[in-house]
Amino acid sequence: MPSFDIVSEVDKHQLTNAVDQVNRTVANRFDFKGVDAEVEMSGFDLTVRAEADIQVTQMVDMLRSALIKCDIDPLAMDVGEEEQSGKQVKVQITLKNGLEKELSKKIVKIVKEEKLKVQASIQGDQVRVTGKKRDDLQKVIAMLRNRELDQPLQFENFRD
Known part of the structure; x- marks a missing residue:
């Protein structure tokens, strides 16, 4: 029958590629020079850190486009609220798996x-x-x- x-499902290898691609882009972009900003990954939970909320927003958009390039549907992203802690702004992103x-x-x-x-x-x-x-x-x-x-x-x- x-x-x-x-x-x-989210392909873990493709997710790692997307996160690495965003971190390389942030390291090379002119508007992020000298800024402590990165995307950290643990399992299917991502943390986007930067010094300003606009930078975090830009990084989330970069992550969304990197996921699309790696054949991961951005609907799988569950973006949390922005949290201010000291000089850092953080956003928690959970990928639905x-x-x-x-x-x-x-x-x-x-x-x-x-x-x-x-x-x-x-x-x-x-x-x-x-x-x-x-x-x-x-x-x-x-x-x-x-x-x-x-x-x-x-x-x-x-x-x-």
Whole structure:
């Protein structure tokens, strides 16, 4: 029986490349000369530090464009509030990795509302969709791509 998995994953290697690219850009830009500014990474949590809030905003925009170049959807970014601590301004950014339970339930509900002959089940941090016809599964993929969800989705393990 044909099936596929709906996941939301961020490639750790590509994320590291994007962060390194932003740090190199900051080191070479004229308006950041002599400024203590960098993007730190620990897991899927990023910290953007700089001396002024406008610089932090520029670095977040640079990070967003670097993520796009590394094939990571910027919807995965969850940007926190700016925090002033001494001379530094910090912003915490969390990258969403894996489907949360609420989003998984929402996806299952959306698939069931379409009344296609497919079944969707939650399996950990992914949703598996199975059906008898390949065309029905492709309709589900097309329908979910057109929906505005809070997180980027990938469709993996398409099997006949």
